[in-house]
Amino acid sequence: MGSHPERLPNPTTPAGREGLDAVLARPDRAVVALDFDGTLADIVPDPEQARAHPGTVEALAALAPKVAAIAVITGRPAGVAVRYGGFAGVPGLEHLVVLGHYGAERWDAVTGTVHAPAAHPGVTAVRAELPGVLHEFGAWNGTWIEEKGQAVAVHTRRAQDPQAAFESLRGPLGELAAKHGLIVEPGRLVLELRPPGMDKGVALAGFVAELDAESVIYAGDDLGDLAAFAAVEKLRGEGPDGIPGLLVCSGSAEVPELAERADLSVPGPAAVVDFLAALAERL
Numbered sequence: 465m466g467s468h469p470e471r472l473p474n475p476t477t478p479a480g481r482e483g484l485d486a487v488l489a490r491p492d493r494a495v496v497a498l499d500f501d502g503t504l505a506d507i508v509p510d511p512e513q514a515r516a517h518p519g520t521v522e523a524l525a526a527l528a529p530k531v532a533a534i535a536v537i538t539g540r541p542a543g544v545a546v547r548y549g550g551f552a553g554v555p556g557l558e559h560l561v562v563l564g565h566y567g568a569e570r571w572d573a574v575t576g577t578v579h580a581p582a583a584h585p586g587v588t589a590v591r592a593e594l595p596g597v598l599h600e601f602g603a604w605n606g607t608w609i610e611e612k613g614q615a616v617a618v619h620t621r622r623a624q625d626p627q628a629a630f631e632s633l634r635g636p637l638g639e640l641a642a643k644h645g646l647i648v649e650p651g652r653l654v655l656e657l658r659p660p661g662m663d664k665g666v667a668l669a670g671f672v673a674e675l676d677a678e679s680v681i682y683a684g685d686d687l688g689d690l691a692a693f694a695a696v697e698k699l700r701g702e703g704p705d706g707i708p709g710l711l712v713c714s715g716s717a718e719v720p721e722l723a724e725r726a727d728l729s730v731p732g733p734a735a736v737v738d739f740l741a742a743l744a745e746r747l
Contacts, residue, residue, distance in 0.1 A: 472742040473728060475710055479700055480727020483710035486679035487531075491747045493678035494531045497668050497692065498736070500538040500545050502685030503714040506733050507652065509621050511610055516549040517733040519741070525556030526744035532675050536562045537664045539649070539656060539688060541613045542569040542578045552576060565614040566658070566688075567667025583614055584659040586644035591616050593640060594657075601636050615658035626653050651686045652718050665691030672699065672707065683712035683736055686719055693725050712739065 475481045487494040498504055505514045528534050534557075538545045542564025546552055551560055551573065562571040569580040594616060598607055606623030609616060618637060623629035630653055641648045641657045649656040649663075664684070672680055680699065682692050696709035713719075713726035714736050723729050730736055 472746050473730065473739060475727040476729075477727040479708075480710050483679060483681065483700070483708040483727065486708035487681060487710065487743075488746065490678055491530050492532060493676075495533055495535060495672050495675055495677040495680045496527065496531055496740075496743075497535040497537055497671070497680065497682045499664070499684035499686070499689050499692075499714075500536055500540060500549065502652065502733070503683050503689075503736055504536065504733055505548065507685075507715075510608075511619065514548055516551075517737050519737045520733075521550050521554055521557070523737050523740040523744060524551075524560065525554055527740050527747070528557050528559040530744060530747040531559065532677055533559045533561060533671075535668070535671050536560070537567065537667050537671075537692065538562070538564055539566055539612065539615065539617075539658075540564055542571040542580070546571050546578075561671070563667045563671065565612065566662040566664055567670065568614050568659075568662050580614070584646070586641075586646045586659065587614065587616060587657070589644045590640060590646060590657050594618070597636055597640055598633075601632060607633075610654075612656070612658075614662070615656055617654050617656040619654045621653040630655065649688055651688055656688075663691040664689060665693075665695035668692045669695045669699065678707060680707060680709040681712065682709065683714055683739075684722065685714040685732075687721065689722060690725075693722065697725075712736070 504516050504520050508514050542562045545562050557573050560573040571578045608619045620626045620629035637655050638648050646657045647660045682696050693711050699707040700709050711727045713723045713729040715732040
């Protein structure tokens with residue numbers, strides 16, 4: 465991000481243009497919602513090393529005072545996203561909320577505290593059985609278990625053949641999840657086992673309703689973001705009182721399903737940060 469103001473990119477669909485126009489017309493009634501990994505932070509082999517892309521916090525702090533709210537909606541625990549994002553105690557970010565575990569947890573910048581429910585008993589059971597399942601299917605080598613509190617995830621990005629390991633584990637992990645009342649959410653070389661009823665669409669729709677927002681932008685990069693895309697499409701389609709929205713896909717190559725439904729595709733987190741900065745500049 466240079467010192468020159470970035471040009472705000474033009475959405476490629478009529479619905480996307482209408483969404484962006486609505487945000488520009490009444491920014492104080494707009495919600496800007498963003499995924500974290502792959503959208504604000506580059507995808508890295510070790511998810512614990514993920515950090516917000518340089519310039520993210522500055523762009524968010526410039527934009528946040530001009531809109532109703534910014535929400536970061538992530539599968540990660542809310543506190544982890546806040547730490548990896550560097551969002552705590554930043555002047556200008558008072559309008560930021562982090563909805564962690566797909567909305568099951570919430571961190572508000574104003575209070576700096578996380579509200580979280582008790583862990584689902586199925587997650588505790590799966591956590592104990594998971595290493596045995598990975599050993600049994602010979603997929604232990606190179607796979608990595610990420611502890612997420614309200615969920616648990618298996619990453620195959622470091623395996624010798626990441627895609628083959630991913631495909632071989634889908635069935636066994638699906639059975640393990642079902643046995644304990646959980647579902648499996650596939651992503652980019654990651655399979656997450658979590659309670660049903662938690663998804664980014666539910667979290668986003670609830671937040672938009674809570675703020676009585678009149679427009680919404682959502683940016684994401686992975687299969688888990690399809691639920692949020694669907695929520696925006698539903699909000700847009702609800703008759704004359706529908707809420708205009710703009711769907712942004714970050715890094716379209718790995719998840720074509722998302723890119724096909726986006727109003728605007730940008731090449732990854734650096735471009736998302738440029739978009740946010742350009743939007744703040746325009747407002």
